[in-house]
Structure formats: structure tokens, C-alpha cells
Amino acid sequence: MSKQDLIKKAQELGIDNADALTVDQLKQAIKRAKLIEEATSLGLEFNPEEDTEVIAGLVDAAKAEAEAETKAKAEAEAKAKAGKKKSNGKKADKELIYKHTDGREFVWDERTPDQFRFNNVIKTKEAWMEDEEAMEMMIEGNLHWLKLKID
Numbered sequence: 001m002s003k004q005d006l007i008k009k010a011q012e013l014g015i016d017n018a019d020a021l022t023v024d025q026l027k028q029a030i031k032r033a034k035l036i037e038e039a040t041s042l043g044l045e046f047n048p049e050e051d052t053e054v055i056a057g058l059v060d061a062a063k064a065e066a067e068a069e070t071k072a073k074a075e076a077e078a079k080a081k082a083g084k085k086k087s088n089g090k091k092a093d094k095e096l097i098y099k100h101t102d103g104r105e106f107v108w109d110e111r112t113p114d115q116f117r118f119n120n121v122i123k124t125k126e127a128w129m130e131d132e133e134a135m136e137m138m139i140e141g142n143l144h145w146l147k148l149k150i151d
Helices: 003-012 023-041 052-094 125-130 132-140
Strands: 105-108 115-118 121-124 146-148
Touching (some): 003 023, 023 052, 115 125, 121 125, 125 132
Antiparallel strands (some): 105 146, 115 121
């Protein structure tokens, strides 16, 4: 950037006597003015007479805090969406009903993985529902993923 461009920019930012400053002084003054403008727009309380590095530190801290809040909000929204998906999954899982030989009905708990190992065999929940012998063993063994269906 030429000195004339820097002077023009400095004047736009309200820097007095921009014509009398050297190129390095103009750059520093523009940087400081931008920092003060940014700190003000972030609603920070600071002394405008503070050192440029102090103001820069305040701005950086405020940006980091805002970014952390945004990230936390996004994570909370993602968790809420995941919770909705889980609750939708619960309904789908409860459609899988196993009727025990004594008439009781069992459904999968919402934490049940789609596939799992039982008795050294890996199957889907649907496939396990079709395996009467394995289901009887799971029920008699009180497998924690099976819940008694309550109407």
C-alpha cells in the first residue's frame, strides 16, 4: 500500500494529522484505530489510551469467548437433534416385539445397538427376534437390552 493509500485509510478512520506521519506510523495508527473500532463493536469496556497490545488482547479474548459460545450452542443444537433422532429410533425399536412363551412381550431398549454379539454370534436386532431359542436365553438371562413391554 502506498503512503497516499495509507493516509486516505487513516483519514477514513478519523486519525488526525495523517499527512505528518511516516508509513510505519500510519500502519500502526491504522492498526490501533481498527482495534479500537473492533473492541467498541464487540461492546468491550476499555481505556482508549491503553497500549495497542492490551486492546488486541481484549479483542482476541472476546473473539475466543464468542467463538466458544457459538461452538457450545452448535453442540447443544446437535445434541438436541441427536436426541430427537434417538426418540424417533425408540419408536422404531419398540415396533420389534418378541412374545415370550408365557405371553409376556419384550422390546429392545433404546440403547441397544443395531447389531450385537450374543452367545458368540453377531446378528441384527431383527434377526435376534426371529431366533426363538436365543431370545428365550436372553430373557431368562435378563439381558439388559431387553425390556418388558408396558402398554
